Amino acid sequence: MEKELSWLSFNHRVLQEAMDKSNPPIERARFLGIYSSNLDEYYRVRVADVRRRILLHQEVGGDPQARALLTAIQRRTLELNAEFELAHLEVVRTLARHNIFLENDEQLSIGHREWLRKYFHSRIRKFICPIVVSPQVDMGDVLADDATYLVAELRRGDAYTYALIEVPTDHHPRFIELPAETSRRKKPLVLLDNAIRIGLPEIFEGYFEFDEVQAWSMKMTRDAEYDLSDEIDESLMDRLSSGLKQRLTAEPTRLVHDRDMPDRVLEMLKRELGITRMDAIIAGGRYHNMKDFLGFPSIGRASLQNPDLEPIASKALDNQRNYFDVIRAKDVLLHYPYHDFYHFTEWLRQAAHDPAVESIRISLYRVASSSLVIKALLDAAANGKEVSVIVELQARFDEENNIRWSKLLTDSGVHVSFGIANLKVHSKLCLITRKEGDQRVRYA
Numbered sequence: 001m002e003k004e005l006s007w008l009s010f011n012h013r014v015l016q017e018a019m020d021k022s023n024p025p026i027e028r029a030r031f032l033g034i035y036s037s038n039l040d041e042y043y044r045v046r047v048a049d050v051r052r053r054i055l056l057h058q059e060v061g062g063d064p065q066a067r068a069l070l071t072a073i074q075r076r077t078l079e080l081n082a083e084f085e086l087a088h089l090e091v092v093r094t095l096a097r098h099n100i101f102l103e104n105d106e107q108l109s110i111g112h113r114e115w116l117r118k119y120f121h122s123r124i125r126k127f128i129c130p131i132v133v134s135p136q137v138d139m140g141d142v143l144a145d146d147a148t149y150l151v152a153e154l155r156r157g158d159a160y161t162y163a164l165i166e167v168p169t170d171h172h173p174r175f176i177e178l179p180a181e182t183s184r185r186k187k188p189l190v191l192l193d194n195a196i197r198i199g200l201p202e203i204f205e206g207y208f209e210f211d212e213v214q215a216w217s218m219k220m221t222r223d224a225e226y227d228l229s230d231e232i233d234e235s236l237m238d239r240l241s242s243g244l245k246q247r248l249t250a251e252p253t254r255l256v257h258d259r260d261m262p263d264r265v266l267e268m269l270k271r272e273l274g275i276t277r278m279d280a281i282i283a284g285g286r287y288h289n290m291k292d293f294l295g296f297p298s299i300g301r302a303s304l305q306n307p308d309l310e311p312i313a314s315k316a317l318d319n320q321r322n323y324f325d326v327i328r329a330k331d332v333l334l335h336y337p338y339h340d341f342y343h344f345t346e347w348l349r350q351a352a353h354d355p356a357v358e359s360i361r362i363s364l365y366r367v368a369s370s371s372l373v374i375k376a377l378l379d380a381a382a383n384g385k386e387v388s389v390i391v392e393l394q395a396r397f398d399e400e401n402n403i404r405w406s407k408l409l410t411d412s413g414v415h416v417s418f419g420i421a422n423l424k425v426h427s428k429l430c431l432i433t434r435k436e437g438d439q440r441v442r443y444a
Helices: 003-019 027-061 066-097 110-127 192-198 199-204 232-239 241-248 265-271 290-295 323-329 342-353 370-382 399-412
Strands: 101-104 150-154 161-166 175-177 187-191 212-224 250-258 278-283 357-364 386-391 415-416 429-435 440-444
Touching: 003 066, 003 175, 003 187, 027 212, 027 250, 027 290, 066 101, 066 278, 101 250, 110 187, 110 199, 150 192, 150 199, 150 265, 161 265, 175 192, 175 429, 187 192, 192 199, 199 212, 212 265, 250 265, 278 386, 323 440, 342 357, 342 370, 342 429, 357 370, 357 440, 370 386, 370 399, 386 399
Parallel strands: 101 187, 250 278, 357 386, 386 415
Antiparallel strands: 150 161, 150 212, 175 187, 212 250, 357 429, 429 440
């Protein structure tokens, strides 16, 4: 089985966890988010690679099976999408049986609609700026990758105006908890998308004349935009036309849309986004970017989700002032994610100010936004240690963060390198050299 189809089987296993009724309901909702997040990356990377192989075959030959593989991927994805929708419906019903109600804009009571209208005006509208479809706007360039959009249609007589509204999940949680109207045991929730639907007239009134406004959801996935020179032989790159080079990274790999979206709206999107017949056009439910279910709120009874697992302290290292003394006596095994990551950051912190430490060498793939690892390396450099760091600039979707950290480290006197061309360093290695008497002792 091709690895791309095998990966879909792996993600199907994640979906089965969402379908498993023995899992707590909120955990099942979060598995829906994991499945969706995985699938987003799959389209940005693996499906995009298959599309590149098809385009390259058309230009220079060499991969006749790529198109059949893409067809198989699309067929299997549609099958899984149908299973996902059934799982989503079952999870929503299960949550309702436990007094957590995920309501759409048509189910809202008059009181909740009025509350949500005020909430939209005070808390959400400031993040809304519709992109009006016009000849002056290249939608393929301005739309954010993997963001959810509402496609608004303003009808004035027989004339239609279209605008795309990004659902601002970077600025506001996807789930909004509505105030209780009857029993406090009932926990009504609404998606941010529906709050925007309630506020649609307010967005456009005063700027457009319309008899009716309605909206349908969609999202577009693009190629993850690798540096092609890392994947394609340079002599082949020279032979490719500039137009093909652009197409290898610029075209969408997936368009997911509300199946209730009228054909005229879908055709407009395909035209504006330059969707080709190789792209997966998937009709789905009313909502997209279900990866936000990863952040499903912790509400209701404690039994609706798994208890948090406390990290395990290492008996060998816990409450030890000097980790090097412990490690010198006996190797210590830390098994992540079960052991407390504090032990590793504490080891680096001790090394940063230990007078016996001469050098720290480490490879980094991803780091936290507020990283104790980075802080320890900066402190070590400030204390005159020789600090060398290999940063993987091609850490998928963390490239910008890693460039920022690399600049900060370099500016602080840390020697930063970026690995080996055409290879990705995914290993997490750390080597600390310490002067002990007349010997240099290395700890890893």
